[in-house]
Amino acid sequence: xxxxxxxxxxxxxxxxxxxxxxxxxxxxxxxxxxxxxxxxxxxxxxxxxxxxxxxxxxxxxxxxxxxxxxxxxxxxxxxxxxxxxxxxxxxxxxxxxxxxxxxxxxxxxxxxxxxxxxxxxxxxxxxxxxxxxxxxxxxxxxxxxxxxxxxxxxxxxxxxxxxxxxxxxxxxxxxxxxxxxxxxxxxxx
Numbered sequence: 001x002x003x004x005x006x007x008x009x010x011x012x013x014x015x016x017x018x019x020x021x022x023x024x025x026x027x028x029x030x031x032x033x034x035x036x037x038x039x040x041x042x043x044x045x046x047x048x049x050x051x052x053x054x055x056x057x058x059x060x061x062x063x064x065x066x067x068x069x070x071x072x073x074x075x076x077x078x079x080x081x082x083x084x085x086x087x088x089x090x091x092x093x094x095x096x097x098x099x100x101x102x103x104x105x106x107x108x109x110x111x112x113x114x115x116x117x118x119x120x121x122x123x124x125x126x127x128x129x130x131x132x133x134x135x136x137x138x139x140x141x142x143x144x145x146x147x148x149x150x151x152x153x154x155x156x157x158x159x160x161x162x163x164x165x166x167x168x169x170x171x172x173x174x175x176x177x178x179x180x181x182x183x184x185x186x187x188x189x
Contacts, residue, residue, distance in 0.1 A: 023083035
């Protein structure tokens with residue numbers, strides 16, 4: 001895919017990055033499910049593979065899919081708002097660089113004609129992908145039915161969100177079973 005080659009060669013924001021640019025994403029025109037995240041963490045950067053950490057394990061559990069299916073670009077497009085590791089700050093990783101979305105997002109969405117489900121992880125992806133504006137990620141996740149079944153806001157699957165998950169048990173009781181059924185129906189041959 002020509003677009004993917006161009007993105008992998010991108011150096012737009014290299015002067016702002018703590019490490020050399022290394023766009024981390026997964027993209028194929030056949031993908032029915034888009035995972036729109038924030039930006040790769042240091043583990044994903046080092047591995048060159050999105051969600052190659054504990055967050056990925058939890059996300060695959062939430063989706064009810066195997067690692068093999070998850071990393072099949074014909075099934076899942078995994079495209080963060082920022083493609084390169086942005087560095088870390090006092091409260092975790094820095095926000096995704098804005099150049100990525102401004103330069104590439106419309107082209108990426110146009111390159112996904114089979115997309116039937118977009119999973120939105122985090123504030124920056126929410127701002128771009130959700131029709132309605134929310135003050136918090138919790139507010140967006142609580143309102144998961146409003147854009148169902150095409151779009152679903154999810155909390156980040158990071159272990160840092162264990163407290164959020166404990167405080168919001170409805171998420172794993174209500175959202176996850178519906179999400180798993182939707183994903184299974186989309187992945188059926």
